[in-house]
Amino acid sequence: MNICAICGIPQDAGFFDESNIFKLDLEGKRDPSLNPGQELVLARYELHRNYCGILMYFAQFIQFTKKDAENRSEVQTPGYQWQIRCNGQPRDPYLGFDHIINPWGLSGFPVYLRLEEGCVLEFVIRNMGASGDHVLSKVGGRILGRYWYNNIYGGLPNRL
Numbered sequence: 001m002n003i004c005a006i007c008g009i010p011q012d013a014g015f016f017d018e019s020n021i022f023k024l025d026l027e028g029k030r031d032p033s034l035n036p037g038q039e040l041v042l043a044r045y046e047l048h049r050n051y052c053g054i055l056m057y058f059a060q061f062i063q064f065t066k067k068d069a070e071n072r073s074e075v076q077t078p079g080y081q082w083q084i085r086c087n088g089q090p091r092d093p094y095l096g097f098d099h100i101i102n103p104w105g106l107s108g109f110p111v112y113l114r115l116e117e118g119c120v121l122e123f124v125i126r127n128m129g130a131s132g133d134h135v136l137s138k139v140g141g142r143i144l145g146r147y148w149y150n151n152i153y154g155g156l157p158n159r160l
Helices: none
Strands: 014-023 039-046 051-064 080-086 113-115 120-127 136-149
Touching: 014 039, 014 051, 039 136, 051 080, 051 120, 120 136
Parallel strands: none
Antiparallel strands: 014 136, 039 120, 051 113, 051 136, 080 120
16 A cells, blocks of 8 residues: 555555535525524535545635625624534534634645544535624535545455
8 A cells, every 4th residue: 555654645545525605595485485483504525434634624605695795804793503413423623613713715724634434524604683784695615535445344445
């Protein structure tokens, strides 16, 4: 196995990059809507069975209903909770936050969050009771990482 001496990741590891931007239905008559109590999966990636991985970056995008919120200085998302989950469970330290940590369009900070074998990774936003000028009209998320075959499960991948 050819492993990087710096990060310990196999050099033949693959990449994943999943993203979505949703224009929300503010009246809740069709999907996607994000009314109080509802949540929306912004990005999702499922590792193959017997594969492990690492989340390297995530990005957030918001646009409020008010016209002046299109500037990038708006980082508070009152009434909304963001989470990064693996197999439905929030991952520490991203158990729940209410602001933009990594804005869409900027390189952001690397996170290096280890993902166990077969993990279903989700980036989720939940409306906890947003109202007034803080109701979102658009929201987006992006997750980017790497995955590799875990030799614990029987040697080399795709053996004949």
